[in-house]
Amino acid sequence: MSGIPKTLPPMPPEAPPDPTLSPEARADIQGFITSGYKHLPESAFYFLHFGDAAGARDWLGLALADVTFAGSWRRAPGQAKERPEVAVNVAISKTGLEALGLPRNCLDTFPSEFLEGAGSNSRSDLQLGDTGTSAPETWQIGGPGTPSVDAVLILHAKTAESLERLRSLWEERIGSCHGTGVLARELGSRPADSKEHFGFRDGISQPQIKGVQRGGSGLNTGEFILGYVNEYGYHTVNPLVSAADDPDGLLPDSANPIHAGRRDFGMNGTFVVYRKLAQHVATFWRFMEAESIRRLGVADPMFMVRLASKIVGRWPSGAPLTLAPESDNPTLSNANDFTFAKADPVGRGCPFGSHIRRTGPRDMIRPAGPSESLRMNARHQILRRGKPYGPPLFDLRVLDRIDDLQGLRAILGLCDDGKDRGLHFFCINASIRSQFEFMQQVWANNPRFNGLSGSRDPLIGDNGRPDDPSALHIPGNNHDWRTAPLPRFVTVRGGAYLFMPGKRAMTFLARRRA
Amino acid sequence: MIPVIAGEETCLRQRLNAFGRNIKGKSRLGERQDLHIEFTSSQSIHFARIGLLEDPGRGPGRKRLLLATDYDGPMDRHLEELLSLSPKPDALWGCCEGYTGCGGFADFMRRHLVTPDAYFIAFRGDNLAQLQACMSLQAWFQKCLAKPEARDVFWALPALKLLATALHRAWTVISMPWKCLWLSFLVPLEFIRLSRRLGVREVYAAGRQIAKTMDRIRVIGLFNRLVGNQPMPAPSPFSQAAVPQPQPPATHDPDSPPENVIQQNQLTLVTDVHPDRLPRLKAVLAWVEFTARRLSPPGSLVGISTIHTVRWALLDEGRRLLMVSNYDGTWENYIDEFAEMILSGLDALWMSAPDYPRAGAQDVVALKQFLRQHQVSSNVFYSAYEQTSVLNLIDDRTFARRYGWAVRLLAKEHPGFARP
Numbered sequence A: 001m002s003g004i005p006k007t008l009p010p011m012p013p014e015a016p017p018d019p020t021l022s023p024e025a026r027a028d029i030q031g032f033i034t035s036g037y038k039h040l041p042e043s044a045f046y047f048l049h050f051g052d053a054a055g056a057r058d059w060l061g062l063a064l065a066d067v068t069f070a071g072s073w074r075r076a077p078g079q080a081k082e083r084p085e086v087a088v089n090v091a092i093s094k095t096g097l098e099a100l101g102l103p104r105n106c107l108d109t110f111p112s113e114f115l116e117g118a119g120s121n122s123r124s125d126l127q128l129g130d131t132g133t134s135a136p137e138t139w140q141i142g143g144p145g146t147p148s149v150d151a152v153l154i155l156h157a158k159t160a161e162s163l164e165r166l167r168s169l170w171e172e173r174i175g176s177c178h179g180t181g182v183l184a185r186e187l188g189s190r191p192a193d194s195k196e197h198f199g200f201r202d203g204i205s206q207p208q209i210k211g212v213q214r215g216g217s218g219l220n221t222g223e224f225i226l227g228y229v230n231e232y233g234y235h236t237v238n239p240l241v242s243a244a245d246d247p248d249g250l251l252p253d254s255a256n257p258i259h260a261g262r263r264d265f266g267m268n269g270t271f272v273v274y275r276k277l278a279q280h281v282a283t284f285w286r287f288m289e290a291e292s293i294r295r296l297g298v299a300d301p302m303f304m305v306r307l308a309s310k311i312v313g314r315w316p317s318g319a320p321l322t323l324a325p326e327s328d329n330p331t332l333s334n335a336n337d338f339t340f341a342k343a344d345p346v347g348r349g350c351p352f353g354s355h356i357r358r359t360g361p362r363d364m365i366r367p368a369g370p371s372e373s374l375r376m377n378a379r380h381q382i383l384r385r386g387k388p389y390g391p392p393l394f395d396l397r398v399l400d401r402i403d404d405l406q407g408l409r410a411i412l413g414l415c416d417d418g419k420d421r422g423l424h425f426f427c428i429n430a431s432i433r434s435q436f437e438f439m440q441q442v443w444a445n446n447p448r449f450n451g452l453s454g455s456r457d458p459l460i461g462d463n464g465r466p467d468d469p470s471a472l473h474i475p476g477n478n479h480d481w482r483t484a485p486l487p488r489f490v491t492v493r494g495g496a497y498l499f500m501p502g503k504r505a506m507t508f509l510a511r512r513r514a
Numbered sequence B: 001m002i003p004v005i006a007g008e009e010t011c012l013r014q015r016l017n018a019f020g021r022n023i024k025g026k027s028r029l030g031e032r033q034d035l036h037i038e039f040t041s042s043q044s045i046h047f048a049r050i051g052l053l054e055d056p057g058r059g060p061g062r063k064r065l066l067l068a069t070d071y072d073g074p075m076d077r078h079l080e081e082l083l084s085l086s087p088k089p090d091a092l093w094g095c096c097e098g099y100t101g102c103g104g105f106a107d108f109m110r111r112h113l114v115t116p117d118a119y120f121i122a123f124r125g126d127n128l129a130q131l132q133a134c135m136s137l138q139a140w141f142q143k144c145l146a147k148p149e150a151r152d153v154f155w156a157l158p159a160l161k162l163l164a165t166a167l168h169r170a171w172t173v174i175s176m177p178w179k180c181l182w183l184s185f186l187v188p189l190e191f192i193r194l195s196r197r198l199g200v201r202e203v204y205a206a207g208r209q210i211a212k213t214m215d216r217i218r219v220i221g222l223f224n225r226l227v228g229n230q231p232m233p234a235p236s237p238f239s240q241a242a243v244p245q246p247q248p249p250a251t252h253d254p255d256s257p258p259e260n261v262i263q264q265n266q267l268t269l270v271t272d273v274h275p276d277r278l279p280r281l282k283a284v285l286a287w288v289e290f291t292a293r294r295l296s297p298p299g300s301l302v303g304i305s306t307i308h309t310v311r312w313a314l315l316d317e318g319r320r321l322l323m324v325s326n327y328d329g330t331w332e333n334y335i336d337e338f339a340e341m342i343l344s345g346l347d348a349l350w351m352s353a354p355d356y357p358r359a360g361a362q363d364v365v366a367l368k369q370f371l372r373q374h375q376v377s378s379n380v381f382y383s384a385y386e387q388t389s390v391l392n393l394i395d396d397r398t399f400a401r402r403y404g405w406a407v408r409l410l411a412k413e414h415p416g417f418a419r420p
Helices: A023-028 A053-066 A094-099 A112-116 A160-176 A281-296 A301-312 A355-359 A370-378 A396-400 A405-411 A432-444 A503-511 B009-020 B075-085 B089-093 B102-111 B128-145 B157-198 B200-211 B218-227 B275-295 B331-341 B343-350 B364-374 B390-411
Strands: A042-049 A086-092 A151-157 A181-189 A240-242 A262-264 A270-279 A387-389 A422-429 A490-500 B045-054 B063-071 B118-121 B265-272 B307-315 B320-327 B378-383
Touching: A023 A503, A042 A160, A053 A086, A053 A094, A053 A151, A053 A160, A053 A503, A086 A160, A094 A490, A112 A432, A112 A490, A151 A160, A151 A490, A160 A181, A270 A432, A281 A301, A281 A405, A301 A355, A301 A405, A355 A432, A370 B331, A396 A405, A422 A432, A422 A490, A432 B331, B009 B045, B009 B063, B009 B378, B045 B265, B045 B307, B045 B320, B063 B075, B063 B307, B063 B320, B075 B102, B089 B102, B118 B275, B128 B390, B157 B200, B157 B275, B157 B390, B200 B218, B200 B275, B200 B343, B265 B331, B265 B364, B265 B378, B275 B307, B275 B343, B320 B343, B331 B343, B331 B364
Parallel strands: none
Antiparallel strands: A042 A151, A042 A181, A086 A151, A086 A490, A181 A387, A240 A262, A270 A422, A270 A490, A387 A422, B045 B063, B045 B378, B118 B307, B265 B320, B307 B320
């Protein structure tokens, strides 16, 4: 639900030219990074644990033959795209790299947050929101009490049937790899209207990768793929392997002159953050109902939708509050080319505390000016590749017809049906610390973000803490108001920090001899 | 800055850490610690910090104790207060050389006083009680806003706010010419004053260096265009850092209280100064001091509003530079914001260090590595308002000064809205 506008001011000093990715580079980069696979709505995620190095290598070898890379889907210029029917992608954790026998000296060149892992105390201590019911100790996947997640197999397919076929093929293959076990099988599916479980259209604002876009718009490639120039104007600092460890010359030489003679293991790879986020839909809408009764004396569904939209920063259709402050406007459901400083300087449309204004503050990070804010914003973005799981609690389409008051009454008195639903959150970033963690810690979960006080992200923050209550401050045309303390609407049930290697790095790992 | 008696270092460090982790003074068993200063009872101390710095002048392994406080009022009263807040002063100061007991405490402290070469405090004109009054007014108003009746009680607030804002704007417009006139005298005057002390060449070059990337301040932008003061492009698109994340130095104290959390943080840095670059550094510090003292509006140092206080001091006859800062938010964010907003200022200050990144602060990964390598752990960190940011304080002050009278007036008659 975050994002940045398309145009950015020039960097001082001038950014070096960022060439479009070559066909060779595209053949090395996994397709999951460059494409959201919009045409493949069904997905499955296998969380794997390796028993021994040989089995792990066998599995990676099998995967390597099938992995979808970022090569163009257009066979020749002018021809129609030939989109793949299924997509297979692979990401590996620190323990997975160890199991695959990656040399210690290479592991040491990985960023510390990746080595520590998502479930370690030093990460959750950073106030990523993993407290109480979301603490790593309670996680189903990737917590300290569960076996380590060594790798994740990500499968995408067009239909449920083709996904089923792909799954049974991979179940069999994993079974044939000695010692390799499945810790968790998770399913995700993108609905046709892209609505997440609270009822809001999701995935509208995604940053673009400059090297993938024709015409070169978007953020510098190095923000999302290792080995390229990032928004600081510098090449990313990549994990390296000594030349002696790569006698067959499978990896490219490091382009950085200070690492001459070493091989670049990170090139065309990236980091992936996984979080299993359970959404408490009944709690969410019951809070809106309670606020309506508290403020108006009655449960008014229109008020509830309005308040929920203030929390998200967009209307259920996806229309941004900054552009449509008074009521939902479905013609703006894809609108993302907007900024705050001029259009919404005090948050009368989109409150400062709302989810989209925190995860994408665009041109207004107080007290910096618009151009500095845009640059800072651009340096801390993520590419979201999440998929919702579980059945919807109610017919989410009623939220798109807010003039049909009778239909809208479906959001009154919602009760939890005990079913698990939420989002398999995946995001892509070249630096977990500077992008995902920064966004989570400094913007979303910061009670004093942008001059606010006592206000964490109302949607995904670790609210509901009796010792440290959090509420949303809503500036109005005539008067401001503040919600009651917010409960927690999203619980973290699992997490992993993963590395998504390029083809050459995968080949290097799969062929390594113990 | 006080030398620690040889052999006492480890014990002192452990006891300071115990104090720092438990700033309110009660141990888990409810016993009062020996080594303790009751900062929380003070009505004049904004920030305090205690750390142990290397003392290379006295030999390897030797330490000196750094106590840095930001307080209201004269120093004599502050020293008296420090003494009265310590249940057992000897427990701390007895580990330091030259301490002769409570009687000579003020003299002892004065002997070891290091006056900063540059000092910035976000709200120079406000004492702790004034800031706390602004904060409590805002907290009370926010509580009121959560009540449904607030709309009826504060019905006239939008109109009154409009009135107050209009008055404020009018005052800004009227006072603008005087302000400009005042500054157009002040800056050249300061230039002359500094030039007589430090030499024209150094003072001009230091000013140029600081101003290089600050075009967003219009006057500086004009100056840069006039004299062709442009930043150098990056010499290489590759960072000189070997690893992507900065590593803590070998001297990092793993038992010191946690840092890098969302709340306020502290940073203590000690960097070496190349002797050839000392004159320039002195001029840079003089400019920073002038900017912080004379040109900074409340809560902002050249457009940065995450700094509560920061000071720089030259140590050991100019062989080292100490920086002590209290700031909002995370370490990463703090450095990122610096690198974005005052890149040339960072370069001007730390270009003096022999191991500063070759490309300067624009190589952010290497800059972070450099800063982490020189950071000294703080064993004790106290803030009088740890839940409040500089931005909050700016807003709270504006609110209290501009609209405080209006909200008080409107809430006066309503029993449910009485101020506690």
